Amino acid sequence: MTTQLILLxxxxxxxxxxxxxxxxxxxxEILATAKNGLELLQLLEQGHKPDIIISDIRMPIMDGIVITKMFKTKYPSISIIALTMLDQESDVIEMLDAGAKGYIVKNAxxxxxxxxxxxxAQGKYYLSPRFAAIYEEWVTKKQVSIGTQLTRRERQILELLVRGKSSLQxxxxxxxxxxxxxxxRKNIxxxxxxxNNIALVRHAQKWLDIRE
Amino acid sequence: MTTQLILLxxxxxxxxxxxxxxxxxxxxEILATAKNGLELLQLLEQGHKPDIIISDIRMPIMDGIVITKMFKTKYPSISIIALTMLDQESDVIEMLDAGAKGYIVKNAxxxxxxxxxxxxAQGKYYLSPRFAAIYEEWVTKKQVSIGTQLTRRERQILELLVRGKSSLQxxxxxxxxxxxxxxxRKNIxxxxxxxNNIALVRHAQKWLDIRE
DNA sequence: TGCAATTTACCCCAAATGATGTATTATGAA
DNA sequence: TTCATAATACATCATTTGGGGTAAATTGCA
Incomplete structure (x- = not known):
């Protein structure tokens, strides 16, 4: 039995x-490769039915996290393995939360x-050894919920932070x-x-749609 | 006549x-591969004599720029082709200054x-077509920068800041x-x-078109 | 009504940033 | 070759942020 892949x-x-x-x-078996999310969607609409998609996380047009979230509902039978450079831990958590089945560093x-x-392919999960620890820690700390689950006050403060206010202000x-x-701030x-606040601002802009 | 390479x-x-x-x-012909600068140096000391080294720019221990500069004096007969993600414009400029003979994006x-x-291999230079565009853009930005007279170093540091790096990093x-x-940073x-840095990041994103 | 989550407020300490300087060494253009 | 600009490096000191806590009052909803 061969495992059919699309690479992204x-x-x-x-x-x-x-x-x-x-x-x-x-x-x-590699069915096809795609340079971006749009190409990937076209491939699927053309009738390709991969078992697994191996996808980079950081991409300009439509990133791996967005794609994974979309697939969860639109193509639930296709598993996704995330590939990353790993310069940001929070990517790991977001990706897994989005529903990725595997997580690999490019250093692998x-x-x-x-x-x-x-x-x-056997329906199991695979996490690069490096991440097991990170994820474990995350889960045990019961910080499972991310992103949108900020409280009202936290969100308000994040908005002010994005506008460049200091704690005192x-x-x-x-x-x-x-x-x-x-x-x-620390709870956020x-x-x-x-x-750090800069990463926080960027996260807020990107994921929480907090801008100005 | 074969061209002998080491990949880094x-x-x-x-x-x-x-x-x-x-x-x-x-x-x-691929003579060898190396995961970092030290491995590369060991390979050369062991007597490998490649014509060309293809090297990533961004690496943890000893980056491509440092290596290129070193090779210019220590192994002048070996040419270096730089590979980059091109997520940081200023790398291109630095690498060129350092003496790389070729410049390729990983999107190639x-x-x-x-x-x-x-x-x-023929002793000529090769620059990725994208490089031309980036370089052009970089130059015009530099010239047009009336409201934003940042020097090239300052701009580079601002780019890193936007990416969430601390001073120490x-x-x-x-x-x-x-x-x-x-x-x-303070001059910027x-x-x-x-x-403060947060306002700086937002200014950079809004006015200087510095993102990721 | 009762309990969990939220909001508030404080502690200590380390690290990073912000403000204001001085000063030497490249570098590039006139 | 001279001279301005850029790049490098450091000093001092105040403020802010980051990481680890604790703990009270308040709120919301089951």
């Missing part, structure tokens, strides 16, 4: 490399990739203690798995 | 993919890569003192009349 990555060289690596493998080797494909504006603001950090 | 990239999957793509080509395809190898990445980074503040 905006870096063509990487895509071709991956194709070259995998196409020699027994039990694996062919062997690990094939293992991941086989695991996921917010405290004055909201007639609260600066300690309170700090508590909220924890919930989102982000450890 | 910290992302093993990419490295293996590249190897897989190129090793089938006539006229090209196999055909372009091989063309680049052949060009460089930038210092490591750019091989500079953290004091230097701070000086630049003054020039733009902005008093």
């Amino acid at each position: 990555d905006d870096h063509v060289l990487f895509l071709e490399g991956l194709n070259s690596i995998l196409s020699g493998e027994i039990g694996i 080797d062919k062997k690990e990739l094939i293992e991941a494909i086989n695991m996921v 917010m405290a004055k504006q909201l007639h609260l203690s600066r300690f309170t603001i700090d508590t909220h 950090h924890k919930k989102l798995g982000i450890r | 990239d910290d992302h093993v999957l990419f490295l293996e993919g590249l190897n897989s793509i190129l090793s089938g080509e006539i006229g090209i 395809d196999k055909k372009e890569l091989i063309e680049a190898i052949n060009m460089v 930038m210092a490591k990445q750019l091989h500079l003192s953290r004091f230097t980074i701070d000086t630049h 503040h003054k020039k733009l009349g902005i008093r």
Whole structure:
């Protein structure tokens, strides 16, 4: 029984490399490759039915997380393995939350990739060893819910943060203690798995649709 | 006459993919691959004499720019082709200054890569067509920058800041003192009349078209 | 009504940033 | 070659942020 794949990555060289690596493998068949989410959707509409899609997370037009979320409802039978450079931990959590079945770093080797494909093909999950720890920690801390599950106050403070307000400024504006603001700010950090305000602002802009 | 290569990239999957793509080509021989600068140096000390090294720019231990600069004096007969994600414009400029003979984006395809190898093997230069566009854009931005007279270093640091890097992280990445980074950052503040990093990031996104 | 979640407020301490300087070494253009 | 600009590096000191807590009052909803 062969596992049928579609590969998705905006870096063509990487895509071709991956194709070259995998196409020699027994039990694996590359149906097609796509450079972006739109190409991927076209392939599926053309009737391709892969078992697994291996997708980069960070892509310009439609990123892996968006795609994964969409697939969860539109193509629930197709599993997704996420590929990443890993320079941002929170990506891991978001991707898994979005419904990815596997998570691999680009620092991994062919062997690990094939293992991941086989695991996921069997309906199991595969997490790059590096991430197991991160995810474990996340779960045990009961920080399972992310993103949209900020409380009203937290969201308000995040909005002010995005506008460049300091804790003290917010405290004055909201007639609260600066300690309170700090508590909220740090709770937001924890919930989102982000450890500085700049990353927080960018996350808010990208995912929470908080702008100005 | 075959062109002998060593490949250098910290992302093993990419490295293996590249190897897989190129090793089938006539006229090209892969002598070895290396995951970081140290491995590369060891290979050379062991007597490998490649014509060309294809190297990623961004790497943790010793980045492509450092390597290229070093090779210019220590192994002047070896040409270097730089590979990049091109998520940071200023890398292009730096790499060019450092003395790379070729410049390819990872969005390129196999055909372009091989063309680049052949060009460089013949002693010519090869620049990815995208590079031309980026370079053009970069130059015009530099000239048109009336409201935003940031120097090239300042712009580079602002780009990193937008990506959420701290002063210390930038210092490591750019091989500079953290004091230097701070000086630049504070000079940017003054020039733009902005008093904190978050406002700076938003200004950069809005007015300077610096994103990710 | 009762209990969980939220909001508020504080502690300590480390690290990073912001403000204001000085100063030396490249570098590039006139 | 000179001279301005850019890039580098550091000092000092105040403020802000980040990470780890604790704990009260309030709110909302089952």
